[in-house]
Amino acid sequence: MSTTPNLLTQKRFGPLFLTQFLGAFNDNIFKNALVLLVAFQSGKILGLDPAIVVQLAAGLFILPFFLFSAMAGQIADKFDKARVVRIVKFIEIGIAALALAGFAAQHVEFLLAALFLMGLHSTFFGPLKYSILPQHLHDDELVAGNAWVESGTFVAILLGSVLAGLFMAIKPEGPTIAGIACVIVAIAGYIASRSIPAAPPSAPDLKINLNPFSETVANIRMAWHSNGNRTVFHSLIGISWFWFYGAIFLSQFAPFVKTVLGGGELLVTALLATFIVGIALGSFLCERLSGKHVEIGLVPLGSIGLTVFGIDLWWASPATPPHIASVSGFMLDTANWRLLFDLVMIGVSGGFYTVPLYAMIQARSKPEERSRIIAANNILNAGFMVVSAAFAAGALAGGVTIPQIFLITALMNIAVAFYVYKLVPEFLMRFLCWLLVHSVYRVRAKGLEHIPDEGAAVLICNHVSYVDALIISAASRRPIRFVMDHNIFRIPLANFVFRENRAIPIAPAKEDPALLEAAYEEIAKALANGELIGIFPEGGITRDGEIAPFKGGIRKVLERTPVPVVPMALRGLWDSAFARKPGSSLLRAMRRGVWSSVELVVAPTVPPAEATPEALQQIVSTLRGDAR
Incomplete structure (x- = not known):
């Protein structure tokens, strides 16, 4: 590689x-x-x-x-x-x-x-x-x-x-x-x-349709149905919105420098270079922070930056244009550093925002449709850029200043972000996962290649803490639907996150047999659709750090839908702040320090006929070893 x-x-x-x-x-x-x-x-x-x-x-x-x-x-x-x-x-x-x-x-x-x-x-x-x-x-x-x-x-x-x-x-x-x-x-x-x-x-057998109008509609419809859950289509909308946002800034650079900053052509070029350096920096930071897989959790981070630094660019713009004799004079004035920082960070945020979206569209589009879906993206991009030009022209004609246009665009970005992330909650889920593993833990993953790139599978793991599902989700290239205890699923506020990410609540037969049966039905339906299901076979978070006997639920799941099972083990979470270990979680966190080291180890898939609870528990125990 x-x-x-x-x-x-x-x-x-x-x-x-x-x-x-x-x-x-x-x-x-x-x-x-x-x-x-x-x-x-x-x-x-x-x-x-x-x-x-x-x-x-x-x-x-x-x-x-x-x-x-x-x-x-x-x-x-x-x-x-x-x-x-x-x-x-x-x-x-x-x-x-x-x-x-x-x-x-x-x-x-x-x-x-x-x-x-x-x-x-x-x-x-x-x-x-x-x-x-x-x-x-x-x-x-x-x-x-x-x-x-x-x-x-x-x-x-x-x-x-x-x-x-x-x-x-x-x-x-x-x-x-x-x-x-x-x-x-x-x-x-x-x-x-x-x-x-x-x-x-x-x-190769595709028949060319020479009618641009019917084929354009067909391409957009293809993008709409791609991946089965609209993720690809809404990613196209997200990229097109960035071109709207970017076209506003690029088209207004020269008049902004001339009328607001009082500069000339060389300063236009210098500030444009600053913005583009930011995009390049953001693109490569995105690649580094993604851990070499398509990490769409960075997209919301990019959205936040586009709004925050867009608003601050308006705030930092001078009310009256100063006289700037040269580029060096602009750079030496510390009052202008805030403007430069905003431009760099808008560019960085743009890199965070667009690179994962392009990569995800490529990864999740069917190979035989990929070029036509990208063509649909180009059509949408062009449309959004035309609307952007019309919006800027109308705003300026209505007496809106250029800094105010930047402000309005940054605020509009909030509405677009809520729209896209409401329709595709996977973005927010991945963002939460990314925040967790980059602010609390330092996660090292081994054997991720054993998680299939496509098709149904059941992922099973030992259950050490309240954030196990988030850590596993952050490491996986594909979204996972976790089966979770109905009491945790119904926690206020958290329930919204669980529902939006299509978690499956389950209850013991003695508590709610109807919910138990509904859970098995939903699991079977998800596996039939080729999705990944995550299960913690112990039935609850460990209370002593050891792996409890695996329950028989995994056997019932595989009897209904025989699919491969991917065993995995979490190591090093027992002493963390989110474990159920007795004592102060805060003291444990302070004792371990920042970015606690955690490992996720994944074993090769096990055929459904061999995936008994006892066999899977033995594999997970071996994977975990002595590191609780």
């Missing part, structure tokens, strides 16, 4: 990363050079004012995402993705040549046509670059791969924007130089694409 730093050196990732980086780089050289050329025209263009032509250009670039994303997703699923990438990148050379002709002649009509075609190129490349990652990367590299792609894209945006400005400042050859650069970068991108390994088609 590859580590994050050397992933770029692997042929299965490095050429793809370089190809997508150069594509985003080229997009932004061309787009920004065109905008600068149009913006400084003194007369009308196509009978329109330059400001209107700039808006027209933005619309032309995004229009192909609406019209052709559905077709792009179908092509990426039907054909070898690496081959399609090479075709797309070869076509980019022709588009860049058209752009060069337009720049050399300063022919805006040619440039607008090239811009539309560049948007078409990006439309077809998007589903390819994201759907090819799960084919070339191991499961424990997927987050790292997305971190590289996400940070690389934003760095390419920054570098392309800066380089376009430098080129256009050269008079009068600047536009021609920008066009030549576009051709050179396109050729480099095509050369890089030729080293991408083959990525066989995931749906």
Whole structure:
């Protein structure tokens, strides 16, 4: 397995990363050079004012995402993705040549046509670059791969924007130089694409639907039904919302610096670089904190940061613009450090927010549908960005200041977060698990590969503390439905968390036989649906640290639905604050110190015919050893 730093050196990732980086780089050289050329025209263009032509250009670039994303997703699923990438990148050379002709002649009509075609190129490349990652990367590299792609894209945006400005400042050859650069970068991108390994088609028998409208509806419906519980679809909504949020900030950077901070073009670039450094930092922190698996528990952490630091950016903005002579003058004024910190942390929060969502969509989409679901994501992203532009324009026309737009967007983020996390409580559950294992415990897990990546299984473990289920959930790549005592399930406030995470309450036959039977029925139904069920066969938390005899419930579960059983053991929890050990939990916690070391050890699966309570207890006891 590859580590994050050397992933770029692997042929299965490095050429793809370089190809997508150069594509985003080229997009932004061309787009920004065109905008600068149009913006400084003194007369009308196509009978329109330059400001209107700039808006027209933005619309032309995004229009192909609406019209052709559905077709792009179908092509990426039907054909070898690496081959399609090479075709797309070869076509980019022709588009860049058209752009060069337009720049050399300063022919805006040619440039607008090239811009539309560049948007078409990006439309077809998007589903390819994201759907090819799960084919070339191991499961424990997927987050790292997305971190590289996400940070690389934003760095390419920054570098392309800066380089376009430098080129256009050269008079009068600047536009021609920008066009030549576009051709050179396109050729480099095509050369890089030729080293991408083959990525066989995931749906070779797919029939291409040429109707963009019906296929767009079909793609969104496919995303809606993917994974059976709407998690993928609502993740698409979450990513699209981030593009709304990010588009607000990126589009308002220049006017914010000019009208609120009193700075110039160089300060715009410096602050944009600060924001992008934050995104890159957040992306790689996300990969490190995820423990090499898709940790969607970081998504709520990212949401909190987007709101908190967005609000603080409004709060820290000066009421009247100061006169800033230079970038160094801005940096040396300690009053501005808070603004810089907010921008970095908004970027970091964005990395926490988007990288796990992209990785989860890739991991949980069916391979034969993955490209079309990513195409649906691109359509939604484009729609949210258009709404973002309309919202900003309407707000500014209504007299709202730019800092106030940042404030409103940050507050809107709260509403979106509640909406998404209410519909997909798994995000909040994973967040609680992540907080627990990164604030109270330092969990080391062994044998996680024995938990099946798909299909039904029963996970059994010794029961040491009140947080066993959270620790196991934090280590597992897949969601687990735990069976729990009905008295614990009904605890006020905690009941909401248990219900939202679909825990299954159970009671002894002598207390509530109807509830016991209902629990067995629900367990059987969940296993039939291919879910993971978590059971503590002792029937309660240990009172002396030792493993109590396993009860017969596990036998009844397997009689109804024979599935593999995954034995596991928790080690080192008996002296922790959340154990039922007599004495002060606070004193125990202080004695053990911060981040107590805990181990979760997982054994190979046991066939249902061999999974007797006695055999499973012996396996768990051996796994645990003497470490209570």
